[in-house]
Amino acid sequence: MRTDSIAFRLGGLFALVALGVFVVIGGALYRQVDKSLDILPNAELEARYSVLESAITRFGDPEHWARLHNKLNLLSEEDKRLHFWVVSGDPAYEYGQPDAATRGLANGPLGIHDWQRPDGTPLKVLVSTLPGHDQRPALRFLIGIDVDNVRQTHHDLAMALIGCAALGVLLASALGYWVARIGLRPLRRVSRQAQQLAPPKLSGRLRPSHLPPELEQLVEAFNAALERVEGAYQRLESFNADVAHELRSPLTNLIGQTQVALTRGRSAEHYFEVLQSNLEDLERLRNIINDMLFLARADQGDRARNLxxxxxxxxxxxxxxxxxxxxxxxxxxxxxxxxxxxxxxxxxxxxxxxxxxxxxxxxxxxxxxxxxxxxxxxxxxxxxxxxxxxxxxxxxxxxxxxxxxxxxxxxxxxxxxxxxxxxxxxxxxxxxxxxxxxxxxxxxxxxxxxxxxxxxxx
Known part of the structure; x- marks a missing residue:
């Protein structure tokens, strides 16, 4: 398969168009799915917080706070993705053994944040504040959810889209090449007809029947060019014959007169007449050659200069x-x-x-x-x-x-x-x-x- 063929180029164009379409559609789909995947952990965090907020608010003494610890432990064991921290000025009312990084996050702005734990685990963390109640001081409550599976889903989706795009581009290029080969069959027929035309047989013409309109125009233009070439070829043949005829006569005269003069001894006057006659024929040859050179320069597109x-x-x-x-x-x-x-x-x-x-x-x-x-x-x-x-x-x-x-x-x-x-x-x-x-x-x-x-x- 030649890389400079029309079918190959059309297949490549199909591939480029398919790649553009897949990039646009795949990008839009990826952004939409990414947005939807981001909504899920946020919604789950808000749902968990709405359930736990009232319980934490009610627990204001150490006895009840121990019951809250048990509840948070149970939730963490049921769903390994969930992480809970309570940060307070009183260590008795803390949970989750918050480290310096966690405390820094707790003391930051409220709301949902993307956060990565020191061990590299990516989390979505909801930071909220709860006012003091009974013996319990005010505290910061953090709910985190592991989003590594979400990121993996993002990665898998991107790989799937890239794979589908690559497969689609290959399929589009292959189908485009196949379609182009089918579409170019009339052109190959025309090419085979054109290959049969060669000098001196230039009277043949390409047949425009059963061809697409675009190829009909090409065939008509090609036939018109053939007519011009045929006319030029005929004029060239005639021109060659005329040149041979015009040069043959004076050359024949020169040769004949010279041969006759050399057959036997002649007088000086006779040789003078022969040379004078030869000179006339030589001047005629020179004029023909000069005229032909002048016409050749004109044919090459020369222009008058000394105007x-x-x-x-x-x-x-x-x-x-x-x-x-x-x-x-x-x-x-x-x-x-x-x-x-x-x-x-x-x-x-x-x-x-x-x-x-x-x-x-x-x-x-x-x-x-x-x-x-x-x-x-x-x-x-x-x-x-x-x-x-x-x-x-x-x-x-x-x-x-x-x-x-x-x-x-x-x-x-x-x-x-x-x-x-x-x-x-x-x-x-x-x-x-x-x-x-x-x-x-x-x-x-x-x-x-x-x-x-x-x-x-x-």
């Missing part, structure tokens, strides 16, 4: 200057409207803006106009890049920001594009605490990002 306040219109203009020759070759123009001040890391932002405008230029026809709109909306500012183009299905729009995803299933690499441009835009937005968006309609396709005005937003 400065900048004009978005100026950042768009700087990106357009960088893309001047590409836009000229594509035969498209760009129209910019709106402006806003935001805190950004300029190098990251310009990279995202360049990718958005480059993406729009790649999907525009010569002579068309690309619109870049900067719009402030509360705590966020959006930059939307729109270009004329055929409509994109709604289900594809959010996927266009995934790595290596293209709406066209056919792979192509126009302009050296390796399918990470929009994914980098999404990463830049995430680094700044923002988001991305995509819209298609009215003959236009719009891609953009939203950034917080004041920097990172939690």
């Amino acid at each position: 400065v306040t900048s004009s978005l219109a100026e950042e768009v203009a700087a990106s357009l200057d960088y893309l001047d020759f590409i836009l000229e070759d594509a035969g498209v123009s760009v129209r910019v409207s709106g402006d806003a001040q935001v805190r950004v890391e300029r190098s990251h932002l310009r990279r995202a803006l360049t990718n958005l405008i480059h993406n729009a230029a790649q999907h525009s026809q010569p002579g068309q106009v690309i619109d870049v709109t900067v719009l402030a909306e509360g705590e966020y500012v959006s930059v939307a890049v729109s270009n004329p183009g055929p409509p994109i299905a709604d289900e594809q729009l959010p996927l266009l920001f995934e790595r290596f995803y293209r709406a066209d299933a056919a792979r192509y690499n126009e302009g050296g594009n390796h399918g990470l441009g929009l994914a980098i835009v999404k990463a830049v937005a995430s680094l700044h605490g923002g988001s991305v968006f995509a819209r298609s309609g009215g003959g236009e396709n719009t891609f953009g990002l939203s950034l917080p005005v004041t920097g990172h937003v939690a």
Whole structure:
């Protein structure tokens, strides 16, 4: 039995609850019985005193006092628990051979007291005073009753209560563990179902039928998590295939061209052309690797650090200057409207803006106009890049920001594009605490990002 199991913990909780209940109830019961046991010797002392008071009061001469001695001796012999003392200024009218401790008690306050004799016997003692009569002077009359049996009863009761509490706690913990095991059977069934799910077979789902409502919620949440994991696993498989494809092409070119160049002697001019072609493929590999490292840092929750306040219109203009020759070759123009001040890391932002405008230029026809709109909306500012183009299905729009995803299933690499441009835009937005968006309609396709005005937003 594992001590960290839910059943074991529930059994322990049952034991704690039972212990608390037993302590409260047992304590209350013990106090009530203790009070009742204390009343009994007090009542007996008062009853004995009421019987003897009149006799002692009547005996005022030595002859009658001797008869009182005989009566007290007889009572002491009949009940060994009883003890009698009479303390007086005249030794002839004393009884019980009172010692110094007894005299000290007799000369103290009247009433019932707890007292322990020098030999250790615990007593309840009633101390009373009687006025003088005839030849007898005033005296102190003490009646004691041995309460050792009462104390023993207290002890036995306490031990019985502790024993019952211990047994009850053990029984409650055992029953609690048993009940918990029965109650957790549906959870064990769910666990066995979950153990059967493993990559790449993630399409299975847990069955929520015949389960308690609490487990139904857990199963629904688990199934939803499985759907997300399955989607992530599928994207990972696709991502791995895309990475292999993107890296394989330039590597194949590098190997092939190098092997051909080494088959026989070549001119210096031919080697120069081969090295120049290899350099292009190596630069493409470097760009892919750099982009993947950048995306990996964004995935790890990194944040832009070197934030400065900048004009978005100026950042768009700087990106357009960088893309001047590409836009000229594509035969498209760009129209910019709106402006806003935001805190950004300029190098990251310009990279995202360049990718958005480059993406729009790649999907525009010569002579068309690309619109870049900067719009402030509360705590966020959006930059939307729109270009004329055929409509994109709604289900594809959010996927266009995934790595290596293209709406066209056919792979192509126009302009050296390796399918990470929009994914980098999404990463830049995430680094700044923002988001991305995509819209298609009215003959236009719009891609953009939203950034917080004041920097990172939690």
